[in-house]
Amino acid sequence: MIDPDDFLDFLTRQGVVFFSGVPDSLLKELCQAILVNPQVAGHQTACNEGAAVGIAMGYHLATNTLPAIYLQNSGLGNVVNPVCSLAANVVYGIPLLLIVGWRGEILPDGEQVSDEPQHRLQGQVTLAQLDVMNIPWCIIDGENEIPCQQIRGLLDKARAEKHPVALVIRRKTFSPHRHPAIPAPTNPYPLREGIVEACLKLLPQAVPVISTTGMLSRELYELREKRHETHERDFLTVGGMGLASQIALGICYGQPQRKVVCLDGDGAALMHMGGLTNCAQSRSLIHIVINNGAHESVGGQATAASGLDLALIAAASGYRQVNVALTLGQFQDALRAALAGDDSQFIEVKCRPGHRSELGRPAATPQENRHQFMSFLATSTEQSTRAREEGYV
Structure with missing residues (x-):
């Protein structure tokens, strides 16, 4: 499995220092790393994935850097409009990095991982959705080391072509985060x-x-x-x-x-x-x-x-x-x-x-x-x- 801190350190060294998105169970360890990493310049949990794209676009306009949006693949539907109507290189040309948790993933042999019903169709069409939006992608899994060369190539492509790219994250990619989660504040309210x-x-x-x-x-x-x-x-x-x-x-x-x-x-x-x-x-x-x-x-x-x-x-x-x-x-x-x-x-x-x-x-x-x-x-x-x-x- 990949240490989420090592993964995030790699991204920040490539200049990806701002993150926005909607939390996903496959990415929770990465989200925890984002909260405590001193190299992260800014972070905003968004109300929905499309809003996260808008926030990231604004950050790029202000800094000329490449921001990241994290999301579950079910949120790609909320991403389609702002990517195709705003960020695409035929419109404003905004380089973005999508980090997508792949629920209902398809294994290399073509078999689908067992998941809840709401993730089955979405898992089947995830890569095709990215292809339709002309978003280049690579798959990250916990069986291998961080594919540094592939990711660098995608980030270079995003900057050169002024267009979003994506990292598609399989389940069990990230190991448990080394720092304990920040406990929720106690309150007297009912469960x-x-x-x-x-x-x-x-x-x-x-x-x-x-x-x-x-x-x-x-x-x-x-x-x-x-x-x-x-x-x-x-x-x-x-x-x-x-x-x-x-x-x-x-x-x-x-x-x-x-x-x-x-x-x-x-x-x-x-x-x-x-x-x-x-x-x-x-x-x-x-x-x-x-x-x-x-x-x-x-x-x-x-x-x-x-x-x-x-x-x-x-x-x-x-x-x-x-x-x-x-x-x-x-x-x-x-x-x-x-x-x-x-x-x-x-x-x-x-x-x-x-x-x-x-x-x-x-x-x-x-x-x-x-x-x-x-x-x-x-x-x-x-x-x-x-x-x-x-x-x-």
């Missing part, structure tokens, strides 16, 4: 799993839940198991970080007669924060953001939300009813009020980082989840309509 459980205790049977990607959806799935409940009321947004709230909003438009709950995370809410202005227009959406100030699923790196008042941002975005909860009791009071309300609702729940070490993953496939969820929406809608027609509600 996320306790918040999700408190939510389930209050929700009526007819209310669907759309949960964000990462640990939250895994906890929701296991809590249903613990409560001996089925899973058809929950749509687990296992990929597409930041889009759970927009999926929930679409359900609100499709079935305006019912309340819809979105269980969101702070990093996800920040990734496509403009979506708050759309959600705020729904009279039936209850948007719950559990804010632990961290990208917990990919290494615990801090998000900007650790120092932000998300509820204030939500109010400015147009939500009619906004609450902040610091305890489970406050959260349940806010949720009761939201269920009884008749307009857009936003609840920020403060949370401390952490999750169970034995936390599992959903046993159902995404297709099974979709089928069960759609059947629930269709059946419960028919029941609600029939009840109204017969005068029961």
Whole structure:
């Protein structure tokens, strides 16, 4: 395996001293090295990968140096527009280095490494996406030493041709970082799993839940198991970080007669924060953001939300009813009020980082989840309509 400090030292010696991006589990050791390396001139965790490209472009314009953007390959979709419309050599011509964690990687023999469903297609098309954007690349793995000559060649090409290049990082490339991770500050807030459980205790049977990607959806799935409940009321947004709230909003438009709950995370809410202005227009959406100030699923790196008042941002975005909860009791009071309300609702729940070490993953496939969820929406809608027609509600 490659020592992440040695890898970063090599890059900084080549003049790559500024980094921005969205944390990835395959790159968490490198991210830790970036935080403590004295040769790094600047670093900014971005709300999304496209924003990271913009930040890096600005740094290049100010310094005439070659900056780096780190990301999971799932974030390449957010990169396409700023690379093709701005950084490409046929537009502004900005040299950039993309450091891409390759989830769902393809082995040299053509076999795909087993990974979660949301990474399978993305893993298959990663190199093709780079090719389509005319981004030269090389693959880095932990079986070999740092390919210094290849990387130097790519960096020279980026500078000469004024265009992005990429390093594609296989899993288990980097060894554990020699310095311990900076511990998250302690706080008295509840854990996320306790918040999700408190939510389930209050929700009526007819209310669907759309949960964000990462640990939250895994906890929701296991809590249903613990409560001996089925899973058809929950749509687990296992990929597409930041889009759970927009999926929930679409359900609100499709079935305006019912309340819809979105269980969101702070990093996800920040990734496509403009979506708050759309959600705020729904009279039936209850948007719950559990804010632990961290990208917990990919290494615990801090998000900007650790120092932000998300509820204030939500109010400015147009939500009619906004609450902040610091305890489970406050959260349940806010949720009761939201269920009884008749307009857009936003609840920020403060949370401390952490999750169970034995936390599992959903046993159902995404297709099974979709089928069960759609059947629930269709059946419960028919029941609600029939009840109204017969005068029961």
